[in-house]
Amino acid sequence: xxxxxxxxxxxxxxxxxLRLSCAASGFTFSSYAMQWxxxxxxxxxxxxxxxxxxxxxxxxxxxxxxxxxISRDQAKKTxxxxxxxxxxxxxxxxxxxxxxxxxxxxxxxxxxxxS
Amino acid sequence: xxxxxxxxxxxxSPGQSITISCTGSSNDIGxxxxxxxxxxxxxxxxxxLIYEVTKRPSGVTNRFSGSKSANMASLTISGLQAEDExxxxxxxxxxxxxxxxxxxxxxTVL
Numbered sequence: 001x002x003x004x005x006x007x008x009x010x011x012x013x014x015x016x017x018l019r020l021s022c023a024a025s026g027f028t029f030s031s032y033a034m035q036w037x038x039x040x041x042x043x044x045x046x047x048x049x050x051x052x053x054x055x056x057x058x059x060x061x062x063x064x065x066x067x068x069x070i071s072r073d074q075a076k077k078t079x080x081x082x083x084x085x086x087x088x089x090x091x092x093x094x095x096x097x098x099x100x101x102x103x104x105x106x107x108x109x110x111x112x113x114x115s
Numbered sequence: 116x117x118x119x120x121x122x123x124x125x126x127x128s129p130g131q132s133i134t135i136s137c138t139g140s141s142n143d144i145g146x147x148x149x150x151x152x153x154x155x156x157x158x159x160x161x162x163x164l165i166y167e168v169t170k171r172p173s174g175v176t177n178r179f180s181g182s183k184s185a186n187m188a189s190l191t192i193s194g195l196q197a198e199d200e201x202x203x204x205x206x207x208x209x210x211x212x213x214x215x216x217x218x219x220x221x222x223t224v225l
Contacts, residue, residue, distance in 0.1 A: 104163075
């Protein structure tokens with residue numbers, strides 16, 4: 001079945017880096033745009049980034065632009081999010097999401113930024 | 116990247132119909148027919164209910180329907196059921212090639 005499984009979350013200090021991964025299965029990964037959406041504790045959904053199906057185009061929310069980088073490995077069917085210069089306000093559950101329509105969601109990876 | 120606007124809460128009795136509004140601008144809802152609605156139960160990942168304003172994914176009940184007029188999109192839940200009690204989020208593609216969500220609407224079944 002179609003599945004997205006995030007990994008790589010953890011607790012980091014402000015200013016440090018973390019890399020999230022999302023393993024895709026059950027569909028032709030290279031045919032779909034992929035996204036990251038986050039949700040701070042007790043808050044709503046916030047869009048983070050999108051990468052085109054072929055990896056040639058990436059877009060970011062203003063809140064993460066210049067600090068986060070989205071990428072994909074078509075052969076490994078993996079989506080990644082490199083997060084640098086992390087801030088306390090980046091603390092959230094990070095969801096990997098399929099397609100422009102956001103039709104499939106993973107269960108999320110927790111990122112906690114705290115000193 | 117301004118967020119979309121939704122009412123904080125909407126309530127209704129079982130069997131009734133309710134409508135949740137989602138107001139954007141000419142930079143998002145007003146320009147594109149790429150409005151989606153997601154349902155999220157506590158502790159669960161969001162679930163896609165409506166995409167491209169009016170389309171329902173396979174498996175989603177036809178009690179959920181979407182519409183759009185100018186800069187505002189709407190989600191209607193007909194025949195309200197206890198299981199519909201959840202948080203509902205709208206989202207839209209924008210002229211900056213990004214996406215934006217609304218703050219969410221808590222639906223309560225009385």
